[in-house]
Amino acid sequence: MAERERSHTRPLGGVFVAHSQVxxxxxxxxxxxxxxxxxxxxxxxxxxxxxxxxxxxxxPLAMKMAETLRQIDGTQRLDVGSLDVAFYRDDIxxxxxxxxxxxxxxxxxxxxxxxxxxxxxxTGRTIxxxxxxxNDFGRARAVQLAVMVDRGHRELPIRPDYVGKNLPTRREExxxxxxDGVWIGTLEDK
Amino acid sequence: MSxxxxxxxxxxxxxxxxxxxxxxxxxxAEVERRSVPKVPTLRGKVVATLFFxxxxxxxxxxxxxxxxxxxxxxxxxxxxxxxKKGESLRDTVETVEAMGIDAVIIRHSSAGAPHLVARWVERxxxxxxxxxxxxxxxxxxxxxxxxxxxxxxxxxVAPDELGIGCFEGLRVxxxxxxxxxxxxxxxxxxxxxxxxxxxxxxxxxLLPPSLEGWPVEVATDxxxxxxxxDVVSLLRLQAERGSGSFVPTLREYTARWGLTARRxxxxxxxxxxxxxxxxxxxxEIASDVADLPRTVVTQQVAxxxxxxxxxxxxxxxxxxxxxxxxxxxx
Numbered sequence: 001m002a003e004r005e006r007s008h009t010r011p012l013g014g015v016f017v018a019h020s021q022v023x024x025x026x027x028x029x030x031x032x033x034x035x036x037x038x039x040x041x042x043x044x045x046x047x048x049x050x051x052x053x054x055x056x057x058x059x060p061l062a063m064k065m066a067e068t069l070r071q072i073d074g075t076q077r078l079d080v081g082s083l084d085v086a087f088y089r090d091d092i093x094x095x096x097x098x099x100x101x102x103x104x105x106x107x108x109x110x111x112x113x114x115x116x117x118x119x120x121x122x123t124g125r126t127i128x129x130x131x132x133x134x135n136d137f138g139r140a141r142a143v144q145l146a147v148m149v150d151r152g153h154r155e156l157p158i159r160p161d162y163v164g165k166n167l168p169t170r171r172e173e174x175x176x177x178x179x180d181g182v183w184i185g186t187l188e189d190k
Numbered sequence: 191m192s193x194x195x196x197x198x199x200x201x202x203x204x205x206x207x208x209x210x211x212x213x214x215x216x217x218x219a220e221v222e223r224r225s226v227p228k229v230p231t232l233r234g235k236v237v238a239t240l241f242f243x244x245x246x247x248x249x250x251x252x253x254x255x256x257x258x259x260x261x262x263x264x265x266x267x268x269x270x271x272x273x274k275k276g277e278s279l280r281d282t283v284e285t286v287e288a289m290g291i292d293a294v295i296i297r298h299s300s301a302g303a304p305h306l307v308a309r310w311v312e313r314x315x316x317x318x319x320x321x322x323x324x325x326x327x328x329x330x331x332x333x334x335x336x337x338x339x340x341x342x343x344x345x346x347v348a349p350d351e352l353g354i355g356c357f358e359g360l361r362v363x364x365x366x367x368x369x370x371x372x373x374x375x376x377x378x379x380x381x382x383x384x385x386x387x388x389x390x391x392x393x394x395x396l397l398p399p400s401l402e403g404w405p406v407e408v409a410t411d412x413x414x415x416x417x418x419x420d421v422v423s424l425l426r427l428q429a430e431r432g433s434g435s436f437v438p439t440l441r442e443y444t445a446r447w448g449l450t451a452r453r454x455x456x457x458x459x460x461x462x463x464x465x466x467x468x469x470x471x472x473x474e475i476a477s478d479v480a481d482l483p484r485t486v487v488t489q490q491v492a493x494x495x496x497x498x499x500x501x502x503x504x505x506x507x508x509x510x511x512x513x514x515x516x517x518x519x520x
Binding site: 086092136 | 214217220221225226228229230231232259348350503507
């Protein structure tokens with residue numbers, strides 16, 4: 001398993017060293033398919049659903065999920081957006097917080113069901129920031145949360161609605177969700 | 191931001207720092223396009239503007255930027271403050287800092303005033319909003335930001351995709367009162383740091399007494415230089431700094447160094463014209479030229495807010511490489 005640079009460790013750098021694989025790429029796809037079905041089941045279709053991927057890890061997952069949802073629901077129309085929560089974090093000034101990528105919410109969220117999509121749910125602080133950020137784009141009828149991995153260690157009362165895999169971890173470990181599946185490892189200094 | 195606590199000069203940033211400011215400013219430009227263009231990022235922080243010299247756009251722009259970041263803004267109107275009773279700059283600054291202000295944005299007619307202030311303050315961040323003839327770093331940054339935006343728009347790509355590569359070899363012509371212009375000094379630093387070639391075009395009397403160490407060329411014939419320029423940065427004749435006595439008459443200055451309609455016709459098809467404002471129509475720029483699509487003055491003003499949001503965010507958000515611990519990633 002090759003070492004990987006983690007973009008979100010910028011500008012300090014650091015290399016993710018993988019120790020073991022948790023899900024293969026196929027497993028991830030299967031989990032996404034199941035989660036998509038759950039979204040349709042829970043919301044009685046995907047008509048009102050807007051998928052919002054969190055930058056950066058959630059965006060490719062949201063894209064794939066949108067594809068699956070379109071197949072399941074037979075609809076072409078499914079809005080997908082992306083959200084960078086850097087400006088809404090509660091640790092500004094405590095650690096480097098930089099916007100990584102674009103925020104693009106293509107529709108007014110008023111009255112819609114927003115499904116936030118992220119790769120890893122950890123402390124819950126990113127989701128807290130995302131909930132705040134969403135407010136600025138309209139009053140959604142409901143906000144739900146889909147994550148590929150729930151690794152525990154929550155610091156806020158936040159729980160996911162759709163989970164790819166529950167994965168008990170140690171705090172200092174890192175979980176990486178990529179094209180080649182889900183890996184658990186550690187972040188090493190460069 | 192290269193570990194600097196203050197933004198006093200463009201050279202505090204270095205090439206990477208400038209690239210970072212442009213990148214972060216792009217994210218704030220998106221915030222500005224929202225229906226609610228405000229984020230809670232700097233809630234609880236206090237930003238003070240201390241303007242010892244008049245200004246319209248810079249002050250408004252900084253205050254708008256701070257407010258869009260949810261910081262509290264105090265503005266010291268020097269004309270009605272204790273400065274008029276004879277309070278010194280140092281005492282004024284110490285008073286301001288004693289009130290727990292997080293950032294001081296200062297404009298002063300004396301070069302180096304922000305540097306002095308930066309030495310006096312203990313915890314506040316200092317941003318230079320123009321000091322005498324010396325520097326006006328945020329203006330230069332927003333000029334670069336605007337130029338990149340125009341180039342990206344023409345190519346139909348996002349400005350971020352261009353990175354800073356679009357400045358490599360770009361030919362920038364700075365025209366006019368370079369001697370008295372802090373914008374020119376900051377622009378020279380910014381554009382050359384990004385890899386552009388800078389040429390100055392001005393009458394000898396309006397060039398700095400010495401150009402030693404300036405990485406620039408000097409053009410003595412504006413007409414000849416215009417045809418080669420990708421970006422023309424016009425400067426205002428700074429009457430309040432006595433520029434009037436450096437040229438025989440305004441009419442003669444305009445005839446030789448103004449961007450008249452006839453001269454503007456010599457510009458390359460894609461050339462961009464910038465002006466830091468305030469423009470004096472009929473002197474350094476003809477009114478018709480000021481209204482051409484290639485003249486991006488309004489865009490510059492609009493971008494000023496996003497760029498200043500980026501500066502405040504980077505300084506106050508604690509994004510100083512090397513000072514923070516490795517973050518736990520959520």
